[in-house]
Amino acid sequence: MGRTYATPERLSAWTGQPAPADAERLLARASEDVDDALLTAVYATDSAGMPTEPEVADALADATCAQVEYQLATGDDGTGTASRWDSVSIGPVSLSGRKDAPTAPGEVDLAPRAHRALSRAGLLPGVIW
Structure with missing residues (x-):
């Protein structure tokens, strides 16, 4: 398991x-x-990949909490599947109507409040010069 910020x-x-x-x-x-x-x-x-500046650590923790809050509010269990379909049945399988979701495979469906926390900390958008 990787780093956990909150x-x-x-x-x-x-x-x-x-x-x-x-x-x-x-x-x-x-x-x-x-x-x-x-x-x-x-x-x-630091050597574990955790932020060393307190304001960055706080922003990552806030963004992580906002992401969980968002997922709980949308009925997601952290797998990303809740935002993919507006209706799902199991037997005999029925999926219908895609909802808004990330447009590219692997793209993050980042909570708006998480995005704002990271932006306020100057972490988004990330630019490499």
Whole structure:
């Protein structure tokens, strides 16, 4: 498992609700989404790849919590499947009507609040010179 930028306690403080039972898994997946959104961002890290500047660490934690909050609100379990179809049945299989989702395979469906947290910290858009 990769880096996780927020704790269940921080998620609870962010949402004002108790953290879900699978909060650690959701936070790990949301941290991966944040990492994917920051592929070209430049910031100082320690040997484990964690940000060393407190304002960057806070922005990544806020973005991670916002991503989980967004996924919970949209009914996503962190796999990204909830935003793909407006109706799904299992037997005998029926999928209908794609909803708005990332346009390219592998593109991150980043929560608007997560995007704003990263932008405020100067991490988006990432530019390599």
